[in-house]
Amino acid sequence: MSKINVSFEFFPPExxxxxxxLWKAVSLLAPLKPKFVSITYGAGGSTRDRTHATVKHLxxxxxxxxxxxxxxxxxxxxxxxxxxxxxxxxxxxHIVALRGxxxxxxxxxxxxxxxxxxxxxxLTAGIKGIGDFLITVAAYPETHPESxxxxxxxxxxxxxxxxxxxxxxxxxxxxxxxxxxYRDKVAAAGxxxxxxxxxxxxxxxxxxxxxxxxxxxxxPLWLAERFVGLDDDVESRKAIAADIATKLCQDLKSxxxxxFHFYTLNQADLTLEICHNLGCNNEPAGExx
Numbered sequence: 001m002s003k004i005n006v007s008f009e010f011f012p013p014e015x016x017x018x019x020x021x022l023w024k025a026v027s028l029l030a031p032l033k034p035k036f037v038s039i040t041y042g043a044g045g046s047t048r049d050r051t052h053a054t055v056k057h058l059x060x061x062x063x064x065x066x067x068x069x070x071x072x073x074x075x076x077x078x079x080x081x082x083x084x085x086x087x088x089x090x091x092x093x094h095i096v097a098l099r100g101x102x103x104x105x106x107x108x109x110x111x112x113x114x115x116x117x118x119x120x121x122x123l124t125a126g127i128k129g130i131g132d133f134l135i136t137v138a139a140y141p142e143t144h145p146e147s148x149x150x151x152x153x154x155x156x157x158x159x160x161x162x163x164x165x166x167x168x169x170x171x172x173x174x175x176x177x178x179x180x181x182y183r184d185k186v187a188a189a190g191x192x193x194x195x196x197x198x199x200x201x202x203x204x205x206x207x208x209x210x211x212x213x214x215x216x217x218x219x220p221l222w223l224a225e226r227f228v229g230l231d232d233d234v235e236s237r238k239a240i241a242a243d244i245a246t247k248l249c250q251d252l253k254s255x256x257x258x259x260f261h262f263y264t265l266n267q268a269d270l271t272l273e274i275c276h277n278l279g280c281n282n283e284p285a286g287e288x289x
Contacts, residue, residue, distance in 0.1 A: 174248065
């Protein structure tokens with residue numbers, strides 16, 4: 001059996017209760033020896049301080065490689081650069097460079113700050129100008145909802161790679177064919193960086209549908225039908241969610257995929273079950289304080 005590599009996304013906690021939940025999730029998933037763990041950055045940089053604190057804690061207290069999300073919404077170039085330098089100073093060497101979403105949550109179109117980075121490609125170039133970071137960027141198998149066309153979307157990915165991005169994580173999806181077609185188009189465009197599929201367990205269908213509507217992801221009818229009548233049956237929903245994600249990963253693995261990035265939403269149990277289903281190694285980890 002070929003080795004499967006995994007990575008995990010968490011979001012910074014906003015309360016003591018959520019902080020305990022986060023570190024419990026990190027402790028449960030750390031034995032899987034992820035390639036990295038990424039920490040999200042709220043719309044408009046709204047979680048900047050909490051993101052930085054969480055990344056710093058991961059850097060200092062665990063053996064995991066933290067990857068700090070960074071966006072360019074609502075901030076000047078110098079403000080963003082200050083954050084980048086701060087990460088370099090504490091030893092963080094991996095940044096997930098994203099354009100970001102408007103801070104008001106309205107879903108309106110993105111507008112660059114008049115003195116800020118124009119987009120993720122410009123942000124990537126700015127990061128590389130400050131330090132030799134490993135830069136991960138976003139990719140969209142079903143096309144970014146604001147992109148004028150699939151070709152334009154892939155051209156933006158190419159611009160990000162030319163600026164210094166070394167790998168990309170996809171938006172979540174549920175049809176493996178979307179990923180395979182996208183991977184072929186990316187290769188045909190001369191883009192050779194790894195395209196890591198982003199996987200999200202469907203433990204709350206309504207929430208996932210809301211996420212999908214904002215990012216242009218198709219939620220297949222068959223998927224929604226599997227949860228019909230299970231609103232009050234938590235265990236059945238978890239079992240179905242694990243089954244769906246496991247099957248998706250197995251289909252992707254059959255097509256040559258060897259690395260998966262899981263959007264955990266700070267809930268470790270489902271992600272842990274899926275990884276075990278896929279045969280990931282589970283080895284003792286050091287203490288996380």
